[in-house]
Amino acid sequence: MSRTTVTTPRAPAAIGPYSQAILTDDTLYCSGQIAIDPDTGHMVNGSVEEETRRVLDNVGAVLQGASMTYENVVQCTVFLTDVNDYAQVNEVYGRYFNETPPARQAVQVAALPRSARVEISCIAVR
Template sequence: MSIKTVNTNKAPAAIGPYSQAIISGNTVFTSGQIPIDPATGEVVNGGIEAQTRRVLENLKAVLEAAGTSMSNVIKTTVFINDMGNFAVVNSIYGEYFSAPYPARSCVEVSKLPKGVEIEIEAVAVID
């Protein structure tokens, strides 16, 4: 089975020794996406709403570069630094996914890279 890396300038570049995503067979494993604007390299302003949208747009860009889409996501893991933001995150998340929804875990963490409020990773299939 071959393994391919995914890189796109439509999502933030990796800030360490990892790939934006890896393709193994017909499965895509993304790295966690944080709310960095790929055009500026800066964390977006606007709180949890703006950060959640930017994360999901970054995730969408990585999946498209891998030859798949949000509709082929089978599992996500959401990391947030305040479970009090869950309802807001969940509402925005629901704008990006439709039934059948991916399986999901949501975990509150004490810190995320660059002090962001949210990070999301995904597993998807390629048709």
């Protein structure tokens, strides 16, 4: 099995001891992304929809770093600090995964890093 670290400056740098993604053979395991603007290093301040767009843009940048797209994603995990935001997050999410949506679970958590409201991780396959 080959194992390659995927890193891109178009997504936020890791804020702990982890990689943006790990590619093993044809499978990419993407760490959770929150709404950090990669240019400023600051969290996006705005609606949960704006936060979700930034999160998914960050996910897309990591996918591109591995020469993949949203179409390669087979599974996502969505973490929400408030399940009442589910409909708004789902609406934005659907714009990114509109052709063949991946398998997904969404869970409410007590807190996320940097007071984020949304975090999304994924697995993609070539």
